[in-house]
Amino acid sequence: MHYALNLRTFFYSHYFYLGLRFAAGLVGVTLITLQFADMTTAMTVCIGALCTALMDMPSPLRHKFNEMSASVLLCSAVTLLISLCAPIYWLLMAMLVLLSFMACMMVVYGKKSMPLQLATLFIMTMSMEHEMTMPESFVHTGLFTVGALAYLAYSMAVSWILRHRIKQQVLAEALFELAAYIDIKADFYDTRYNLSEQFNKLVRQQSVLADRQQASRDLILRSHLNSKDAIVVQVHVCMLDLYELILSTHTDYAQLRLHLADSPVLKTLHDIAYKAARDIESVAYAVTRKRVSYAAISYAPELDAIEAELIRLQARVDAGKPAQEALAVLRAQRNKIRAIAKMIGELHQASQKAYTSTPFWSDADMGPFLSQQKYELQMILSHLRLDxxxxxxxxxxxxxxxxxxxxxxxxxxxxxxxxxxxxxxxxxxxxxxxxxxxxxxxxxxxxxxxxxxxxxxxxxxxxxxxxxxxxxxxxxxxxxxxxxxxxxxxxxxxxxxxxxxxxxxxxxxxxxxxxxxxxxxxxxxxxxxxxxxNWEYQSLPRLIREVLGVNLRYVQASFDLLQGKGKDDFAYRIERKRLMDSLAALSSALVRMLDEPNSKQRAVEDINLFIVQNYLLVAHVAALRSILRRHAKELPVAAVNAMLAHSHDQVCGILARALQQHGQTVALPLHGTSGASDAATAAATPQVPWSGWPLVQRRIRLLQADADKIIVHSQAIVRDVAPA
Structure with missing residues (x-):
């Protein structure tokens, strides 16, 4: 169930606040007008307010003003035009068709333009029934514009007063979706659920989560001026760091189920993930109520149970029984769970501390993290073609x-x-x-x-x-x-x-x-x-190329970060965000294609697996970051960097070949030793004593294996989609 459909959270959500703001504005404008005019005039003013209200969405104040002002101007112009044409039937019909076409062309500007398109078409249909003289048309349009401007002024005033509250609500929505994401991951430990189906659910939820996180970025990172804003920024940053830790928990669930099917530890892992989801929800709920959040959930019983299982598995290994793989996987999960529990604690603390300044990259340009929108006529003109x-x-x-x-x-x-x-x-x-x-x-x-x-x-x-x-x-x-x-x-x-x-x-x-x-x-x-x-399979080649191209840049930024290049992880965060957005776009296209006729569906299974494999690459990189942090003591920098550079060249080469299959050539700088083979690299590096070698090597093998699968599924998609 969506969090806002739960009565406990519904009345604190920005959806309910939007409904109240909308209704109060419309009713207020109508009642005020009725004090000075008749019902017909009041209804005209009310419809003007209604058209502007359709653009009233959570947005930065400057963007909201620009969007609602565009609605006022455009809808007023349409009202006047239709009113003037109404007495001449054939002219009215021609104008309705022309305006419908022009309004729909505004979709080129993306999701933000959809309410403006609807408002334009709505007032077009509302104006077509009234025949007026020319003076009456101008009076009617004037009344409409008065209502539109009244709602604009009202909405901007309320949004300014509640500007921090709206940020809290949008941030809370992203936290609730993150909790839902963890709930899906929890079911990976439940043998009643099919692993492939769970992966599909996880990827779909990742698409929703990416959208909510972007909405949070757009509101929070555009303007953060005081201590209250600094708190939501810090909670937002902690949420993103927590998300990366959660990504790193991907493991060999089939091995866990195989070796631990008779052990209660699988239920323990499920329960601790479920607890983590509820813990994050408690932070979200506190944020929606403008309260600080305090940790009230203990993970100690589950962690103790995992420790007991690790001791049992170690005893089996010592006795010569085959449990080494399960022991390694469970130990890695235990370490990641501890890190997640610690990060959730930091999430609680982020809501408590009154910061004097915004704890984020103060000197950095936030532009790459934010949705960029340009309303240029050239964009419409470039789409005036049949394809x-x-x-x-x-x-x-x-x-x-x-x-x-x-x-x-x-x-x-x-x-x-x-x-x-x-x-x-x-x-x-x-x-x-x-x-x-x-x-x-x-x-x-x-x-x-x-x-x-x-x-x-x-x-x-x-x-x-x-x-x-x-x-x-x-x-x-x-x-x-x-x-x-x-x-x-x-x-x-x-x-x-x-x-x-x-x-x-x-x-x-x-x-x-x-x-x-x-x-x-x-x-x-x-x-x-x-x-x-326009069938979804027609857009697949472009979306696949975008995913591969962004993934290539993400891998390059990731390995630069893992090898200690650069002063911070800013570039890595940008590329990770872009990759998640491109995967979300491809996942949405796949979901839409499944609703189309069977004859219009192409490469469904391969696209799904392609999305999963790209998602797993992100999980492996997150796991490598976690491993290097956890085993930072006595880290053999030169040897680890040599292994990472070699892996970087291999993975980038695989992604470049996949891009070539889709008609795009990429020149790659090589960082590794071109003459070294996998065997030589694996033999050379462990000579330097370090506790993290087995984990790093295992994760790099998984990274390269999943990269190989990407090119396999990419080839299959090309075969299925290209003939169509």
Whole structure:
């Protein structure tokens, strides 16, 4: 279950705060307007506020102002344009299609532009039903703009007052997702769960976690000016360090299950991971409540049980029984668990200390860690070609809206064509899988919303009750729109139908007509989801190349760090973040492809294994960092660096060959000894006495083996995708 769907955490989440801010702004603007004007004027002002409110998301204040200002200007221009065209039917239809196409082209600017696209299409559909004279159009647009500016001012004021609170909530969400990530890792120790299925779950959760961590970075690292901000920065940095330690816990779970199937230590390992997840959740919960966090969980019983199992395994080894591998793996896990428990303790402490300055890289440029967005006309112009997925999506929406308008004109009853168009706009998304999910949520949500509204009108038809339900649905709509769209669809259906009932009471066909319009819009959107469709397999070569290219740079930065080059791990953190983002993008594409028709799916198993192997490379590097830290005493720097340099050359060479398979040539600087073989390297290095040799050698062997598997799966993907 998503953390925000739990009642314990729901009312502290930024989703609920967004709903309250949204509802208070809309209701407040409407009530103030009603003091000076009639209901029609108030509704126009309210719709202006609503369009701006669609852009009200957790963002840095400067970004929020720019995004909401863009919504005010764009939606006001669309309102005026549609109002002026409304008296001329053919001109209105042509303008609706053209605006639909142009609004969808804004998707080139990424995820941030999606609410702006929706706001533009929403006000386009709301304005198409009203025929006005030219003076009336300007007055109508002026009232709309007043409402939009009023909500902009209100939202910026509230966001400024709550700017630190929003940072806490977004950081807490990332911590909750990290706890969910550990819960999945805990089940690796449970023999009831299939290891391959667990890896798939882990990679999917890693995609979600990467997105939440990026949201946290964007808010926290852009501006940290006082001691309160310094605390959230420190908690954020501890969270990222903890994440790397958790990555390093990847081990040979099959060996553990094989050798320890009859031992209670597997359940102990599961329980201690479960405890760690709850411990992190306690930090997240404290952060959401603006409180400091204190450690209340003890790992001592589980650690004692692991120590007892290690003694038993050592006795078996001493007796000549084959348990050496299980002993080494369990001992390594014990050491990593201790490090994780210590880091969780530091996470608690980070929430307690009042810092005088931000404990981060004070002289470093945070730009590479942050989402960069440029709104340039050239980006749209560069996509005006038929092979562009965005261009095809824009054409698809424009054609669907054209058909929706034609169907609405032929219906025997007084159809509200704007409802059909709005349904098409909401359902039809850039990818087939998103369209499929949104269609299901929209239809189910509308049906439930209509049934609930019918019950309200029949049994609770009192002004006070309807007003209360309207306010609740207004809060619920933005709260769930990014959390569970189906719930948002229920709320928005209730809200709009009750508003229509208040404006025009006695219309017995209101609900039936809205249901019919929804089904028509859904049918048109479904039909056009196959027209000029952009199937996920078409983007796979680009995504694979991006993963390989970023992974190559990550490996280079990692080995530079492991060999002690550079004064800090700043470059390593940047490349790790980029690799996780690229893996998350590929993983999301794979998940979307699985929702597409079977004939459009390509290399599913190999892509999944390719993602897992790249993920494992990150885990091996994290483990190497942990080993070198843990065995830093008497570290033979020259010998270890020679081994690392040799491994670096091998792994980079493998990734470079994989890139060549995808049509990209890479020139690599060699750091190792070109004439040395694996056997020679392995024979030479252990002559220097050091306790960490077996662990480093084993982890490097795993690193190279997983790199070899990357090129195998890359070849298979090329074979499956290229012919298509």
């Amino acid at each position: 562009s997925p965005i261009f095809r999506f824009s054409l698809r929406v424009a054609m669907a809206i054209s058909v929706g308008l034609l169907v609405a004109a032929q219906l025997p009853y007084a159809a509200h064509s704007y409802w059909i168009v709005l349904t098409i706009v909401i359902i039809l998304k850039p990818s087939f899988s998103m369209t499929k999910q949104r269609r299901s949520d929209r239809i189910v949500g509308t049906i439930i919303g209509c049934v609930v509204t019918a019950i309200i009108i029949k049994y609770l038809n009192y002004p006070g009750a309807i007003l209360g339900i309207l306010i609740l649905s207004t809060v619920a709509t933005p709260t769930f729109i990014y959390l569970r769209y189906r719930y948002a669809a229920i709320a928005v259906s209730i809200m709009i139908l009750l508003q229509m009932h208040l404006i025009a009471p006695g219309n017995e066909n209101l609900i039936i007509e809205r249901l019919t319009d929804t089904f028509i819009g859904a049918a048109v959107a479904t039909a056009f989801s196959f027209v000029l469709a």
